Amino acid sequence: MTRISVDRVYDTAMQQLGDPCHVSGVAGEKSPDTDEKNPAGMLSGYTIFLDRDGTLNPDPGYIKSPDQFELFPGVAKALASLKRAGARLIVVTNQSGIARGFLSRTELDAIHLKLMRLLEPADASLDAIYFCPHHPDDGCACRKPNRGMIDQAIREWGVDLDRSYLIGDHLRDIELAKRVGVRSILVTTGVVLPQEVEQLKASGSAPDWIASSLVEAADWLLSDVGRRAVERGGRQTTHL
Numbered sequence: 001m002t003r004i005s006v007d008r009v010y011d012t013a014m015q016q017l018g019d020p021c022h023v024s025g026v027a028g029e030k031s032p033d034t035d036e037k038n039p040a041g042m043l044s045g046y047t048i049f050l051d052r053d054g055t056l057n058p059d060p061g062y063i064k065s066p067d068q069f070e071l072f073p074g075v076a077k078a079l080a081s082l083k084r085a086g087a088r089l090i091v092v093t094n095q096s097g098i099a100r101g102f103l104s105r106t107e108l109d110a111i112h113l114k115l116m117r118l119l120e121p122a123d124a125s126l127d128a129i130y131f132c133p134h135h136p137d138d139g140c141a142c143r144k145p146n147r148g149m150i151d152q153a154i155r156e157w158g159v160d161l162d163r164s165y166l167i168g169d170h171l172r173d174i175e176l177a178k179r180v181g182v183r184s185i186l187v188t189t190g191v192v193l194p195q196e197v198e199q200l201k202a203s204g205s206a207p208d209w210i211a212s213s214l215v216e217a218a219d220w221l222l223s224d225v226g227r228r229a230v231e232r233g234g235r236q237t238t239h240l
């Protein structure tokens, strides 16, 4: 598995594009620290794992160049609100197109650079992007639903799984969430269609929540964290 640090992608981009002005604005801009609905720090210590294709962006198959990459409406704003609330945002994505020879790592870097640039105007940013470049037949430890990318994030970021969520569009994402024991949200913007949701619920592999978009997933996540904090507070009071 491979982690691209956000800084490294920008460094590479700076070398390639010679556009330091555009790049320098990224880390420096400060988000407002409060939001009426989501107080700053509400998600402090929380990690949100995000699938990429079908979750953040439409998935036409294998995306091979930045030109093919666009975010779903509202995604940048939704990620900005999670970030403002203090969450760490880590993308975990299967990119077997690399093993299949459909795209190179350089092209993947360029796509991720575009992803970060699309987030900038909303003051949103990612903390890391992990990708699995392997073929399903390689038997690697990092292709979702295997937990390799999450384990790497735990090592590198000290992720607290009790305070983590995974948002994805594929049953593989939900299975991974269950394997590592984090709460999961399925978005129906990708491979699982809204009409398949009932079947999914009946199968016993249901996520904690099903949302029609990442925007809705982010709203539910914030309310879930609030609700659970109240429950914990309530339990404490009972024990006193």
Ligand SMILES: [Mg+2]
Binding pocket: 051, 052, 053, 054, 055, 168, 169, 170, 190
């Ligand atoms: Mg996906």
Ligand SMILES: [Zn+2]
Binding pocket: 001, 132, 133, 134, 140, 141, 142, 143
């Ligand atoms: Zn892998």
